């Protein structure tokens with residue numbers, strides 16, 4: 391699965407200027423931070439796939455089960471025969487269940503990673519003969535032009551995985567508004583949102599016993615060394631995941647375990663022992679704050695489903 395913005399590894403010695411700019415700006419700030427989208431090079435995407443299978447990481451498992459269970463109700467509430475437009479489709483792992491339940495008229499996966507997109511679109515086209523599968527390579531963080539064939543079809547946006555949680559609420563609202571521009575007024579949206587819950591469940595989900603999430607977080611530093619000619623002493627950093635109750639979010643940080651000095655593309659940085667690089671936010675929503683976020687983004691929530699333990703929710707909304 392690809393996340394907000396998987397970036398293919400550039401050819402040897404080529405530097406992605408956007409990555410370099412984000413890293414230099416982020417490490418020069420008073421509170422160091424690097425946007426989470428840079429996690430997803432090939433290795434990062436592989437590690438994320440591993441995370442989704444961990445016993446502690448409930449969101450993928452719970453959302454997949456929930457979708458299978460409530461598919462019929464989604465079809466009843468949204469109506470059958472819609473074109474499904476998936477934002478950040480990645481491997482489209484959860485899509486077949488939805489396509490089947492709502493008897494989709496067409497499927498448009500949108501993803502920034504062209505190769506991966508075409509590969510998974512081809513797999514789906516094979517599994518659903520007769521269904522028009524029309525991949526669009528693009529950044530779904532901005533409004534996207536849809537293929538002409540779906541212009542007159544009723545549309546259902548699909549945004550599973552709680553990826554919305556990786557955005558601060560202000561950016562989440564911008565994304566939701568952009569989705570209306572992409573889909574048009576009258577469209578519907580089925581969105582997965584992770585619920586607020588106890589730290590005893592949340593923290594292990596982001597700090598698993600096998601250390602896969604730690605490897606995922608530390609891979610960001612390896613990636614900087616690989617792609618930006620850095621000499622960051624990765625072994626002197628540790629993965630930290632903590633719950634920030636004021637923001638209702640899990641934060642991931644990379645903490646220096648001793649004083650460190652390093653260079654990236656000729657720029658020198660120092661960090662004191664205990665200082666961190668903030669590398670990810672994963673916001674959690676309760677039923678009310680989820681509705682508020684959707685409403686601020688121009689969507690009216692009409693149905694909501696959650697698993698028996700209330701861990702994760704699927705919300706159906708209309709524009």
Ligand code: AVI
Pocket residue numbers: 393441449551552553554555556595596603670671672
């Ligand atoms: C992609 N995103 C929804 C994941 C999450 O749960 O916030 C990314 C992740 N980071 C650590 N584990 C999973």
